[in-house]
Amino acid sequence: MDRFDRVGRWAAYGSAVVMAPYVSIKVAWVVGAAGGLLPVGDGFGLTEWLVLNTATIGMAAVGITMSLALVRPWGLRLPGPLVAFVAWVGTGFLVTMLPYAVLDSVRGVSGGEPRHREGDGPAMPGWEAALIQTGFVGMGLGLAVALPAYLRRRWPDVFAGRTGDGGAAPWGPARWAAGAAVLIGAVWLYWACGGTAGVAHPGGRNAAWRLLSGLCGLWALTASAATWALGRGRPARVPRWIPLALGWLGTGSLFAWSGWKLPFTLYLLAARPDDATLPDDLALAAVLHTAAVAAGAVMLPALLRTRRRVPAPR
Structure with missing residues (x-):
């Protein structure tokens, strides 16, 4: 141990x-x-x-x-x-x-x-x-x-070794998912920093909303960076468990938080109750949360598929 x-x-x-x-x-x-x-x-x-x-x-x-x-x-x-x-x-x-x-x-x-x-x-x-x-x-x-x-x-073989030691590059959908995570994270960070584009009710923003937006944005970027680091083997010679652990947490944040927020967003979008609103535009929020759930779900298998290449016996 x-x-x-x-x-x-x-x-x-x-x-x-x-x-x-x-x-x-x-x-x-x-x-x-x-x-x-x-x-x-x-x-x-x-x-x-x-x-x-x-x-x-x-x-x-x-x-x-x-x-x-x-x-x-x-x-x-x-x-x-x-x-x-x-x-x-x-x-x-x-x-x-x-x-x-x-x-x-x-x-x-x-x-x-x-x-x-x-x-x-x-x-x-x-x-x-x-x-x-x-x-x-x-x-x-x-x-x-x-x-x-x-x-x-x-699953020790998934965590063994270092980046760049022969692990397979992420499959095609994971590349698109990593790119989508960058865009999603950029939007959330933009809102966290005070941006108003795509915000339907700027007055409804508060410290908690900005903090959650910023955290979700950072984890989205972390998930994307970890997926690319493992798939491309860069930066080389970094212990594999570091980007894999960060990628696991980042994809989990994307999937869990947006999976929880999406039903409420869709309900507000359909029912339009007078006593409940979100600061961001509901249609845009629904698209972002749907994309975040999909991106997290697609990147996770790609993370687990990158394993150390063991030389064949001679």
Whole structure:
């Protein structure tokens, strides 16, 4: 067991541990609200509150199980594609959320949880908010390290060697996907820097929206650069696991975040509710998210297809 593998194992255990308080808090909210002992969050009915928090409990439980699967022996007996896909999607969500969660803990810019309010409304104690944010940040960091270590342990030939040692170039669709990721990332970074072209409601932009746009843009460019680096073998002699790990995280961010945003964007585009809008143009956003999901899904197999060429025996 080398140093990277040891760090990955500790990261997997750590991500499971830091998420446990989040599950406990959510269970308390569900039980307390159902029994009339705790108030529901601002803007939610009882049923909506119970459904939302029950769903997040399930998601957190899946995250904890996945963290343990990446480090325990039974995780190697699970179907490899299933483990890889669930971990890929989950990590793609979390690596994008980490800086956003930090900003949220400082400025309180997101919704979905009970917040301190003036008057007699429900307020979330500071220690609960700290545990929730720590859970998200800790699991995101832990999985970002543990997942590449697990993949290298299960499929060592994919991670072995260095760039430029004979790995196959990415197949045709991956080249187009990498180019599309560059364009998508450039648009998101343009918006993050204050650009207004393609923004239907400039007044609806805030720090959180710009931060998420910038993070998604950076991960899109990272995914594209990693795909080309592995396929073209440049820069040469870089350990293969570095661009492969970055590519895994970047393609996961593209696929997971846009896959989550696309249904909401399509709903807003079709229903046009008066009380819900997005800053960006809905039609353009739908095109970008669709392209991002497709690009992430196409680049991932290309990353895993690039392996060290083993000389044939003589």
